[in-house]
Amino acid sequence: MVAAAGWALTTERVAKKPEGLDLAGLLDVVESEMKDAPDRLQWAMNHCLAQIGIDHSEYRARVIGIGERLEVLKDYPTSPGCTSPFAPVWIGEMVSRQQGA
Template sequence: MSDTQVSELLAELASLEDPRARAVNERHGDDHGVNLSKLRAIAKRLKVQHELAVELWATDVTVARLLALLVCRPKLYSAGELDAMLREARAPKAHDWLVNYVVKKNPHADELRLAWLADADPVVTSAGWALTSERVVKRPEGLDLAGLLDTIEAEMKDAPDRLQWAMNTCLAQIGITHPEFRDRAVAIGERLEVLKDYPTPPNCTSPFAPIWIAEIVRRQEAPSAQV
């Protein structure tokens, strides 16, 4: 892949910067101001180009890294490469996209999940919890759900924000998808009160686990009521 193409793409991305969007994104820790629909349009034009993705990631430019995650081939990364990328991805959006668009589709996902859950860095640990939530929903066989609830009950209240959010998501997913643990999941949420007062826009579901669980279960049990 030519350095020229990478330079041209960086220039194109820079031309799409919107100061107002950057101001909003920076409040969430993301240092870019590019509209994500426009970014996805560039990715659609480029199609899958794994070598280009590797070079875009190496630029250390957040929006270029987001583009890299859209045009890469997830299964080609080694576990070591993904571990290094996660530790470099300090911007929340790059972190989330890396986990959701790439790691979840990689054959090393569960190996990384276990390693990250045991990591001392709470941002890295949050990725392990995100992958655990995926397994809770799609492939719970072999998971110790009661043990996960024990850990959440003991550690979520005082966890740093990003880790707390990931643990809370796992708590809610256990309650939603595993009826035998629902009452306990709701009770943990009610006792810890994590995200109880989180500002939730109209027509959106609160991330407070008891409300989240109740709302999704209600929708699942009344499918005919959904439009």
Template sequence: MAELAALEDPKARAVNERHGDDHGVNLGKLRALAKRLKTQQELARELWATDDTAAKLLALLICRPKDFGRDELDGMLRTARTPKVQDWLIGNVVKKSPYAEELRVAWSADPDPVAAAAGWTLTADRVAKRPAGLDLPRLLDVIEADMQDAPDRLQWAMNTTLAQIGIEHAGLRARAVAIGERLEVLKDYPTSPGCTSPYAPDWIAEMVRRQGS
């Protein structure tokens, strides 16, 4: 914790706070510290328990994802207060867990929008990588009904799922684009030159163009 405190950088904090995160540690320096510490599961648990955002991020870099139980991961999500911690927990840990699918199903139906967003993030990943067994038309039904009025993080995750269905599944592409065009979610999202818009119809069109499919 003393080392993390010594890495505090006001400029990094200002940038992080603009994205909803409450720490001042440069992520490159945080990764360098994690590389030196290597994997230490019990230290990771102790760091997580501090409820300090930088400590939680470090914990996610030095933990063994498969050593966490299902209920433990569920509890971690519910105490992951900031966007970066939530993203790293899902991307670095839950996706590698044997409980990923069980949690995907449970979280997707959770009334807590943070948990629901995590479930839909896992769903988007499955749509792209392992779609067998998913009811894709039913997912489009839910997106069409619920995405427009969903809280920001949940809306973003549902929109990502919509785009992935359109990109990866040609038979559902027209419907995915039509849903995006009707709902207009993220249509006016500011996008830097050279970057792909998160607006689903544009995102789908660009990725299909790149794939040549």
């Protein structure tokens, strides 16, 4: 629970105040630990992964590659009209929305 809360706070910072964060280092941790993390922690790490890909285009290809290799939440049931939490799909949808705005 504590680790998931930490990742949630980090995700907020990735989106709003990324200065000083080691995004490449965060991706290293996600890549090595997310696949085997407990569900709640995995969800929080996945959110951070996706947020980095959405907000930081210089990392987008790496983030999508991590998401595709790990396949975390790939088969998560998603209601029609909702965006999948699978990072590559989520990133694609959110970037598309930003570019259309």
